[in-house]
Amino acid sequence: MKSAAVTALLAEGGGRALDLLLPPRCLSCGSIVARAQGLCSDCWKALHLLGEPQCDRCGLPFEYEQIAHMLCGACLKDPPSWTRARAALAYDDGSKPMILRFKHADYTQAAATFAIWMQRAAGPLLEEADIIVPVPLHRWRLFQRRYNQAALLSQALARGAPGRMVPDLLLRQRSTPSQGRLTSRQRQRNVSGAFVVPPRWQPS
Secondary structure: OOHHHHHHHHHHHHHHHHHHHOOOEOOOOOOEOOOOOOOOHHHHHHOOEOOOOEOOOOOOEOOOOOOOOOOOHHHHHOOOOOOOOOOOEOOOOOOHHHHHHHHHOOOHHHHHHHHHHHHHHHOHHHHHOOEEOOOOOOHHHHHHHOOOHHHHHHHHHHOOOOOEEOOOOOEEOOOOOOOOOOOHHHHHHHHOOOEEOOHHHOOO
């Protein structure tokens, strides 16, 4: 038997043994599931994956099919400074437990699954991206949390994208309060001036 086949069989056997000792858990509710980094049927049904039809700029879902490159009312009234944005999931009762576990409870194994959903949502945007840059944490927040969830997502996302990840392109130069309960306008004011491009990445 060829060595590659032997290696594959050993890996498969090791995976099954690990599943017996530590059964894979649902990323959201923690119940036992058949596949690692997956969801149980109830939690999967509760998710609202976002996609077409949607606003060409902000990605807000439309209820009905629209003409190509259609913008939502908010983007027409007050166009954002950025060109296009996409979200993989609606942040609601179905996705909130899973996201909070990933963000605050060391459930870092969810990054691979989240990256797959993000690739689906981003579509051509990801193919056109030259670089992938995570939002940095302030050093004290990073010390408390021990990891930057945005960096984990960027790393997983970059594995299936042509663009390379540049983890230090942005630097958070001041700490900011949590944005969990802030409105969109308050969030903009909260992070205003918080990020800078380090000298090594600035054009000479």
